[in-house]
Amino acid sequence: MNRNNTLTLLLSAALIACSWVGLAHSGEQQPVDEPSLFERYTSSAQDLILKGFELIGINYRFGGTNPDTGLDCSGFVQLVFKEAIGILLPRSAREQSEVGAVIAQHELKPGDLVFFNTMRHAFSHVGIYLGDNRFMHAPRTGAEVRVEDMRQSYWIQRYNGARRLLAR
Numbered sequence: 498m499n500r501n502n503t504l505t506l507l508l509s510a511a512l513i514a515c516s517w518v519g520l521a522h523s524g525e526q527q528p529v530d531e532p533s534l535f536e537r538y539t540s541s542a543q544d545l546i547l548k549g550f551e552l553i554g555i556n557y558r559f560g561g562t563n564p565d566t567g568l569d570c571s572g573f574v575q576l577v578f579k580e581a582i583g584i585l586l587p588r589s590a591r592e593q594s595e596v597g598a599v600i601a602q603h604e605l606k607p608g609d610l611v612f613f614n615t616m617r618h619a620f621s622h623v624g625i626y627l628g629d630n631r632f633m634h635a636p637r638t639g640a641e642v643r644v645e646d647m648r649q650s651y652w653i654q655r656y657n658g659a660r661r662l663l664a665r
Contacts, residue, residue: 541582541663542608548581549573549625549633555642557635562588570623573635573642574610577625584662594620597660608663611647613655620657 558567568576571590578584586593594612605611607628615622615637624634630647645652 542606544581545577545608545625545663546627546633549577549642552577552642553633553644555635557638557640557642559638561635568635568642570635573633574623574625578662582663586662590623591620593623594658594660597662600659600661602656602659604661605659606661606663608661610660610662612657612659613652614657615655622655626659 552564552568552573555564555573556567557569559569560572561567561569562572562576564576571586571588571593574590574593575586575588578586586596590612593610597610600609605626605628607626609626611624611626611632612620613622613624614620622634624632624645626632627644631644632647633642633644635642636645647653647656
């Protein structure tokens with residue numbers, strides 16, 4: 498499958514993932530000119546996911562913060578949050594793990610940060626949760642930004658926790 502077909506498939510998946518965010522809508526009416534907190538959250542999560550999907554296929558580069566030369570996991574997350582919704586996050590996965598509200602794995606929503614121990618210390622890897630046990634991240638040298646399933650034994654064994662940065 499070529500890169501364009503892959504991007505089309507992934508963008509379709511992103512739109513589906515974004516629709517999962519909308520499943521919890523309470524049905525309360527809001528004034529037309531003032532979006533509800535739910536609508537602002539949904540929009541922010543969609544923006545994050547769509548921006549992340551634009552970066553699928555970018556090469557991993559240790560310490561990378563530029564999509565032209567490569568991204569590491571925290572550089573990927575930092576770039577997505579900055580460009581999609583204007584939030585400037587700290588540079589490292591460890592520092593990013595200290596931002597936002599701690600949430601349980603069963604509470605994960607699209608746009609949450611998920612953390613893993615991939616370098617023999619807690620919070621050494623970070624990605625963005627998409628829904629349905631999937632997350633996007635920049636995995637390692639020799640790989641590209643991609644989507645993974647958190648139910649794979651590798652990720653199950655290394656899961657450290659999650660943080661929510663978007664208001665509910």
